[in-house]
Amino acid sequence: MKQSALLSFVEPLLKLRMNPSPGYNVPPPSIQGEKELIDAAKKRPEAFEPLYKRYFEPIFRFVYQRLNDTDTAQDITQQVFINAMVNIKKFEYRGFPFSSWLYRIAINELNKWFNSRKAERTINIESEGLDDLIDEMEEDRYEDYYEQLANALADLDAExxxxxxxxxxxxxxxxxxxxxxxxxxxxxxxxxxxLLDRIKNVMKEA
Incomplete structure (x- = not known):
């Protein structure tokens, strides 16, 4: 089936679930029965809808946390699912969640968006995650530590x-x-x- 025909099935899907919460820590959907859903979507484009409904919210949150812009995050998330639907016959089920493939598509779309606009990457730092990072680094929290850590994170490459x-x-x-x-x-x-060792060295030299 041609891409234009495939996209005719996508348009109604894009109107679904457009108001997800943008926060972190979305519980991953169960992968039970996922292979059957994928096999069905490979045969019939309209059967892609359950996969879209299952994964729209976690993919949206993943994208949003790196943009902090709801409208752009929705646009990119929609493109992720269009790409997935068009290319689903290339997907090979190897026991990994379907979402892993969607996240890779999302990373590619994010990279394309940032590169095309030379935009700066957004970093959403939550205190709990920051404390976990510091605990893992086994560092004492000295004066200006959080500021230096935030600066070190801001200087990291995208990967x-x-x-x-x-x-x-x-x-x-x-x-x-x-x-x-x-x-x-x-x-x-x-x-x-x-990477954590590198961050610690950068902070010591600051």
Whole structure:
């Protein structure tokens, strides 16, 4: 089926669930029965609707936290699902949640948006996540510590910042982070702890 025909099925979906809460920490939907939903969507575009309803909110929140702009976040989230629907026949189920694939599409769309506008990346810092990050770094909270840490986070490249956000502010497991970034669970751990060491060194030199 041509893309134009596929999109005719998408338009009604885009009117659904347009007012999700933008906060962090969305419980991941159950993946029970997910393979059957994916197989059905590959055969019939209109069968994509249950996947859209299931994952719109967590994908929207993921995008919103990196933009802090509701309208733009909705536009990008819609594009994520259009891309997913058009390319769903390329998706191979390997036991990972369908959402991992959607998050990778979302990351690509976010990168395209930032690159096209040379816009600055938004960092939404919550106190609980920040405390978890500091505890993991095993650092004493000296005067100006929080300010220096915030500055260090602001200077991170997009990929490194994504890793910190997913682990400490979105409370994702290393397994899920690995699935989203398409790396192993152990690789996700190694990358994060090397990154934390780098942040500590930057702060010591500040």
């Amino acid at each position: 490194s910042l994504m890793l910190v956000e997913m682990r400490f502010f979105e409370k994702r497991s290393f397994k899920e982070i690995g699935e989203i970034l398409d790396i192993t669970e152990n690789n996700a751990k190694v990358r994060l702890y090397r």
